Amino acid sequence: MSARGRRVAARARHPTARQWPPDRARLLRLLAERAAGRGARWPRVAAAVIALRGVAGDDRPTFATRVGIPLDQLERLEQGSEPPTAVPPVLRAVRGLVDWSWVDAGPPADPRPG
Amino acid sequence: MDGQGCDGDLVEIMARMADGDDAAMVTLYERYRTPIAGAVQRELRHRGARLDRDEVGGLVIDVCLELREVAGAWSPDGGAKPWVWARRRIGNVVDRALGQHADPLDEARLASAEAPAPVGRVGDRSLVDALARVAPDLESARLVADALDEARISPRDRELVLEYAYEKQAGNPAPATTVAAAFGMKEATVRQAFRRAVQRLRRLAAEDERFAPLAELPLLA
Numbered sequence: 001m002s003a004r005g006r007r008v009a010a011r012a013r014h015p016t017a018r019q020w021p022p023d024r025a026r027l028l029r030l031l032a033e034r035a036a037g038r039g040a041r042w043p044r045v046a047a048a049v050i051a052l053r054g055v056a057g058d059d060r061p062t063f064a065t066r067v068g069i070p071l072d073q074l075e076r077l078e079q080g081s082e083p084p085t086a087v088p089p090v091l092r093a094v095r096g097l098v099d100w101s102w103v104d105a106g107p108p109a110d111p112r113p114g
Numbered sequence: 115m116d117g118q119g120c121d122g123d124l125v126e127i128m129a130r131m132a133d134g135d136d137a138a139m140v141t142l143y144e145r146y147r148t149p150i151a152g153a154v155q156r157e158l159r160h161r162g163a164r165l166d167r168d169e170v171g172g173l174v175i176d177v178c179l180e181l182r183e184v185a186g187a188w189s190p191d192g193g194a195k196p197w198v199w200a201r202r203r204i205g206n207v208v209d210r211a212l213g214q215h216a217d218p219l220d221e222a223r224l225a226s227a228e229a230p231a232p233v234g235r236v237g238d239r240s241l242v243d244a245l246a247r248v249a250p251d252l253e254s255a256r257l258v259a260d261a262l263d264e265a266r267i268s269p270r271d272r273e274l275v276l277e278y279a280y281e282k283q284a285g286n287p288a289p290a291t292t293v294a295a296a297f298g299m300k301e302a303t304v305r306q307a308f309r310r311a312v313q314r315l316r317r318l319a320a321e322d323e324r325f326a327p328l329a330e331l332p333l334l335a
Contacts, residue, residue: 020151023171027143030175031136054140057123059130063137078137 024097027051036109040080044106045087048098049077055097067091083108128196131185139182143175146197150174152295153197156277157208159292165211176207193270195298254331261325265314270297271307278308279333 031047040046053063053074060078064071067090076082084104092100124146130138143150154173158165165173180203181188181196188196197204262272274297281289290301290308297304312334319328328334 018148020148020174021167021171022144022147023168023175026172027140027175030179031140034136050137051140054137055144057127057141057145058137059135 024051025099025102028098028102032106035080038080039109041108042080042083042106043109044103045082045084046078046080048087048100048103049074049091051098052091052094053078080109124195125190128181128185128188128190131182132188136182139178142181142196143178146195146298147174147178149195149295149298150177150197152292152298153177153201153204154208156292156296157201157205158212160205161208161212163208163212169211173207173211176211177204180204180207193268194273198270198273198297254327257325257327258331258333261315261318261328264322264325265311265318267311267314271311273297274299274304274307275311275333278304283332 028044028047028051031050032043035043035046035050053060056063056066058066060074061071064074067074067088069088069090073082073088077087084100084106087100087103127138127141127145131142151170151174154170154177158170177197177200181200184200184203185196188199192199262275267275274293277296278289278293281292286292290304293299293308294301294304299307315325315328316334318325319334320326
């Protein structure tokens with residue numbers, strides 16, 4: 001191995017080169033709790049869509065354009081006012097970031113009194 | 115990120131968090147969880163505590179949530195990354211977690227114990243510890259603070275110098291690694307900033323009689 005190759009390999013082994021592993025399941029649960037706290041009917045749907053937009057690093061208009069859905073539909077999904085069946089296939093096609101079976105299994109929250 | 119000030123990406127994320135966008139908090143987590151984990155581990159180390167990686171992972175998420183709450187008060191102009199700027203908040207998150215892991219109080223032992231000596235607020239601990247370690251008495255601590263002013267060390271570099279010196283004095287064999295993770299900087303940049311600041315302080319100690327005692331302090335050792 002060349003000296004440069006050894007340097008690259010050494011840097012890759014160094015602790016600071018390693019990324020902290022993500023715990024997206026925990027993050028999703030937190031987002032769902034927050035959505036439920038805001039009165040979302042479908043908090044897991046809200047959590048999943050917010051998480052995907054967060055991973056993309058987009059604001060809402062950019063993300064709506066990226067996935068090809070109207071902005072108001074994205075807003076309804078993030079508010080948790082749409083059921084899992086309303087999640088567009090383009091979002092469901094994203095694998096490895098969201099456990100869609102967890103989203104689908106989420107019961108609707110009771111409507112807030114009042 | 116080069117560690118010199120804050121990049122536009124981070125500024126935009128913090129602005130969106132300040133607007134109440136939870137997705138921006140996810141973005142912060144996705145892009146900056148490694149230095150945030152470094153900040154959490156540093157607070158744990160300062161408290162002499164250890165948690166397993168899963169528990170630290172949970173704290174990283176809690177810190178992102180905490181940063182979301184205070185995002186509106188952060189400004190990139192100070193030059194400190196949000197997780198450095200909000201160090202006391204992170205310390206509070208860590209203290210809450212450690213409190214959950216603490217043994218339940220033994221009421222009988224508590225009743226028979228002497229009144230405990232007063233201690234400083236836990237949230238103030240790291241910087242106070244750092245200053246106390248590198249300048250062991252109050253007069254020296256004042257002298258260091260004045261010298262940092264006189265030498266025109268930037269606010270970020272002041273924190274960096276004190277943290278670096280603290281880690282070094284605490285016996286950490288790789289202080290630059292620890293400080294780099296906490297400040298979101300490259301190790302080489304940390305070493306360079308520390309060396310530059312210490313050189314300025316040494317020069318000040320040599321040229322100004324008022325600051326001559328600095329040369330005897332662990333900070334410049």
